[in-house]
Amino acid sequence: GQSPALPLPLRVIRPFPKSPQGAAHLRPRALPVRSQHHRTSAAAPPGLARIRADHERALREAKETLQKLPEEIRGDIRRDKEKVAQDARGRKEPAASGLPQRPFRPPVGAAGQEPADPAVRQRRAKIKEMMKHAWDNYKRYAWGLNELKPISKQGHSSNLFGNIQGATIVDALDTLYIMEMKEEFKEAKDWVEKNLDFNVNAEISVFEVNIRFVGGLLSAYYLSGEEIFRKKAVELGEKLLPAFNTPTGIPWALLNIKSGIGRNWPWASGGSSILAEFGTLHLEFVHLSHLSGNPVFAEKVMNIRKVLNRLDKPEGLYPNYLNPSSGQWGQHHVSIGGLGDSFYEYLLKAWLMSDKTDEEGKKMYYDAVQAIETHLIRKSSGGLTYIAEWKGGLLEHKMGHLTCFAGGMFALGADGAPSDKTGHHIELGAEIARTCHESYDRTSMKLGPEAFRFDGGVEAIATRQNEKYYILRPEVIETYMYMWRLTHDPKYRQWAWEAVEALEKHCRVDGGYSGIRDVYNNHESHDDVQQSFFLSETLKYLYLLFSDDDILPFEHWVFNTEAHPLPILHKEDGNTTLKLQYMLKLV
Numbered sequence: 001g002q003s004p005a006l007p008l009p010l011r012v013i014r015p016f017p018k019s020p021q022g023a024a025h026l027r028p029r030a031l032p033v034r035s036q037h038h039r040t041s042a043a044a045p046p047g048l049a050r051i052r053a054d055h056e057r058a059l060r061e062a063k064e065t066l067q068k069l070p071e072e073i074r075g076d077i078r079r080d081k082e083k084v085a086q087d088a089r090g091r092k093e094p095a096a097s098g099l100p101q102r103p104f105r106p107p108v109g110a111a112g113q114e115p116a117d118p119a120v121r122q123r124r125a126k127i128k129e130m131m132k133h134a135w136d137n138y139k140r141y142a143w144g145l146n147e148l149k150p151i152s153k154q155g156h157s158s159n160l161f162g163n164i165q166g167a168t169i170v171d172a173l174d175t176l177y178i179m180e181m182k183e184e185f186k187e188a189k190d191w192v193e194k195n196l197d198f199n200v201n202a203e204i205s206v207f208e209v210n211i212r213f214v215g216g217l218l219s220a221y222y223l224s225g226e227e228i229f230r231k232k233a234v235e236l237g238e239k240l241l242p243a244f245n246t247p248t249g250i251p252w253a254l255l256n257i258k259s260g261i262g263r264n265w266p267w268a269s270g271g272s273s274i275l276a277e278f279g280t281l282h283l284e285f286v287h288l289s290h291l292s293g294n295p296v297f298a299e300k301v302m303n304i305r306k307v308l309n310r311l312d313k314p315e316g317l318y319p320n321y322l323n324p325s326s327g328q329w330g331q332h333h334v335s336i337g338g339l340g341d342s343f344y345e346y347l348l349k350a351w352l353m354s355d356k357t358d359e360e361g362k363k364m365y366y367d368a369v370q371a372i373e374t375h376l377i378r379k380s381s382g383g384l385t386y387i388a389e390w391k392g393g394l395l396e397h398k399m400g401h402l403t404c405f406a407g408g409m410f411a412l413g414a415d416g417a418p419s420d421k422t423g424h425h426i427e428l429g430a431e432i433a434r435t436c437h438e439s440y441d442r443t444s445m446k447l448g449p450e451a452f453r454f455d456g457g458v459e460a461i462a463t464r465q466n467e468k469y470y471i472l473r474p475e476v477i478e479t480y481m482y483m484w485r486l487t488h489d490p491k492y493r494q495w496a497w498e499a500v501e502a503l504e505k506h507c508r509v510d511g512g513y514s515g516i517r518d519v520y521n522n523h524e525s526h527d528d529v530q531q532s533f534f535l536s537e538t539l540k541y542l543y544l545l546f547s548d549d550d551i552l553p554f555e556h557w558v559f560n561t562e563a564h565p566l567p568i569l570h571k572e573d574g575n576t577t578l579k580l581q582y583m584l585k586l587v
């Protein structure tokens, strides 16, 4: 609505000559200024008279045109096209115009060599084929919508994104890029350019939109250098800012991005915000400041840390619920799975992404891991290490599929672990990987359940019907990827391949990939959803597992919690400018 009208007011009523050149060359150039005024001016000839006048003018212009040389006509057409394109650009990108110029640094390891070993190469090619199957079907049946229903072959909308559309496209961009699916990347980019619209009346999940849309756009920018992604990311980041308008600055979980009104999930303890949600904005928001030159994004997430650091933590643990008005904890439930998980992940990765200058993030991470080890990590009688949940001091001996990401996190953080604990943290990662592999191996389908228990005589098995589903989640494969990169133990590739075979056997259907309702059953009952994170995470981590380590190397990238790679802001690249140091509270 903010665009100036294109100068074509009379197009619909002008009788264009049916010349081979058509009418395009007659349009903006041929329209005298007066004719634009005809539309609104009181002096315009009414009704038939006006049509006749227009008709005569069109004939006159057509005659003039026919007297022109073909090159002149071609020149006119070119100029007209350029003008229309220019007008359209001016219309579409007003918010972006404020962004500072920024030289684009070519990314390190955005693509790599083919693996030398033919068997590995073949496996990698298979994973690319899976991506193609998922993408092609999304494109065929749900293009432009958020997700695909692969059985009913239609779009699936999740209320996490309100009516923001295109989650699968934005989530898949960087996977398409690193798999060198150039045509698909181009069509995804064109869609973003023409259709991705945040000017909608939508109540969205701040966390989900941040990790999938902001994260996806940031990665697409850092990989391809296409400005449209930077502009869209910053535009969306600005839309999320009103979520922080709470007495403490701890953001709301839900935000209407048109009205700027936020609220929390009605089920969350005493009106609380959720640790894993407000604690999983840091990486993206620091990059938004970095790319926009506007410190406000980084300030918002640094304030979250400040609030957390002022609070007492029971046994050094972070409860999952925090009230954004009072600044007090809600229920004392602690989890490294759902509701808590990526908060811990982002503490570690904030430190890594700052080129190990963010000492505060580092301390918070290693202190938290210490408390987790003491109070939550246990070993089953069968020798499996697991991470339990903590409810007001009592342990629930249950581990979620989501919790399995922690194996990769412990291994990734091993290098910086204090008091010579590097080997211990790698070992912890390996033990969690083994437990999570067991949770897959102990099902009929060799795919892991949503949650598994270590009580009532079972180990690594789901006992409740509503915990037996698998929705194409990535966490176990994610942990294999970190363990593979950091140890090169071939068992991780082996386990990942078992998962590929199970996905192909049970989740692949004609119309894409679907989740499974009960992985202990011999017959598939499909849930009919192809989650966008299957393309952004599961398939990307698999592809990296069967690639050499020089694709998205850890020295240069950290992955956000949706597997979107963000570059490390290296000191020697002049990235720790005063402003950035200020964001990270280093000055």
Ligand code: DMJ
Binding pocket: 211, 342, 402, 473, 474, 475, 533, 537, 561, 562
């Ligand atoms: C993804 O959106 C992210 O990995 C998030 O951290 C947790 N949930 C899904 C995948 O399971």
